[in-house]
Amino acid sequence: MNKLWYLKRCDIFQDLKQDAMQKMNMIASEKTVAPRQVISTPDDTTERMFILKKGKVRIYKLSPDGKMITLAILKDGDVFGALSMIKGGSPKVYAEALEESYVCAIKQEAFYQVVKEMPDVAFKLIEMINQKLLDAQDHIEDLVFRGVPARIASVIIKLAEQFGVDVKTGVRIDLKITHQELADMVGSTRETVTVVLNNFKNEGLIDISEKHVTLLDRQTLLEWAGKDQA
DSSP states (O other), rough: OOOHHHHHGGGGGTTTHHHHHHHHHHHHHEEEEEEEEEEOOOOOOSSEEEEEEEEEEEEEEETTTEEEEEEEEOOOOOOOOOOOGGTTTOOOOOOEEEEEEEEEEHHHHHHHHHHOOOHHHHHHHHHHHHHHHHHHHHHHHHHHHHHHHHHHHHHHHHHHHEEEEOSSSEEESSSOHHHHHHHHHHHHHOOOOOOHHHHHHHHTSEEEEETTEESSOHHHHHHHHOOOOO
């Protein structure tokens, strides 16, 4: 599939007409990123927004003592670095490819020229940034107000919604994730995460095979996570 096809899959460009999409296609540069390669850092001076064409990308921060805190794992069609499109904005995070990934990059100055002609793109970008801020707020509330089992249950549910594949027994998360990587997502230790996952497995809530988690009992996990909706 070509670059234009992938751009059309991105929410902020979906409703653009063909000539507008061609302009976006012209200002977007492509690159292939190797597994575990860092795509952007808080120290980057080039202001760019990235569109993940294909692959998986981890967004994370580092604490003052060097501890990694994973904020999100992105999939095909997701956007990151969007805050850099706003003057004075900076994402202050790292983006790292978890597997071979293909990304489009759009520089701030080129994006501004397009927005002048197509202001609807700016409104969609603002909506997307607002949603990401709401998601970050939910994540912070989980870290502050919920215990480790609740945080792990919440992350498993979110990953199942993002990367879930229906199987006979439930929903398999199509993303290999280690106990340490899960610990980085919930602000805990690998040892604690292992204990909680084993408890969930023994209770029949999940199954684990070759670093893949399968969600077996979503309703009970929702209760563990303290979520109201089934």
